[in-house]
Amino acid sequence: MKLGIVGLPNVGKSTLFNAITKAGAESANYPFCTIEPNVGTVAVPDERLLELDKIYHSDKIVPTSIEFYDIAGLVKGASKGEGLGNKFLSHIREVSAIVHVVRCFNDENITHVDGSINPERDIETINTELIISDLEILERRIDKTKKLLKGDKTLQNELDFLMKLQSNLENGQSARSVDTNDSEEKMLKEINLLSYKPIIYLSNVAEDDLMDTTDNSYVKTVKNIAQKEKAEVVTICAKIESEIAELEDEEKKQFLQELGLSESGLNKLIKASYRLLGLISFLTAGKPEVRAWTIKKGTRAVKAAGKIHSDIERGFIRAEVIHYDDLIRCQSLQAAKEQGMIRLEGKDYEMKDGDVVHFRFNV
16 A cells, blocks of 8 residues: 655655654755655554464564655646646655645744645645646546547446536546546546545644644644545644654553553554555464455455465465454464354455455465
């Protein structure tokens, strides 16, 4: 999974990226500090792996991971080549979802590219640039469909939808917020519009605001916008995330407790991205390793097997499945077998989050 971190210059993108990946992306108080996207791979925290390791005493623990792309700051006119426009848009096109960092704090020492703090304006700036780029793509698609319609009248429904979509975009509505039926949804996915990509709004607040139980006015604005766009919202403090990143695991827990926080911003962001993209994890366990594998909700067992290796998918016989909770209660695979907790499932079994699986195959 690839997540692209975007936002206007100086909203805290690179500070956040440094914190969650420890990749050392340069951070400075001037626009376009980031030009090429920095890429960092982050292990997805999963306590279940540690508990399974206590049972199997595995040689290694392998969590699943997320790639974060720190993409250059955007300014008005990017779709027309302003700033780093074309590079910015091409980098967004490569990611699975957008993490839009929105500045929700006041600090006179950190310059805002537009001179003041205004989350609604900032969000609109980026969304507008994505929409303008999408309109150019959509216009070409409409012209092509009109030509093909002369010889194939079945394309009328497609053209009608494209025209409706064009009208919505021209009115400033992102593609992801347009109501669609199943066939229209399929068309939208094929067109691959930038404003259709799933989005998480990351409200970057000051330290005091993070520990406050009520949202500040900036965060409330972001949440109102997100609700209309079917988007996730996560509130973080990039400064605190930077401090957490420097600590060892036990120190992190203590630090979070002292701040009255149940988890880090990174954990919240990862959970939000899984919800947004409809992802789950299944687990494999044994002496060589315990490991997490990320798949889409609704994935069948045979396709999940292919996530491990194409040979396992090709030669799939059956899946031996026990849910993580049941295995932990039994504390051993043998005890689970004796209690009838292990199920034999076929190719069409729909995988569940937390399934611990052993695939039988023959090639």
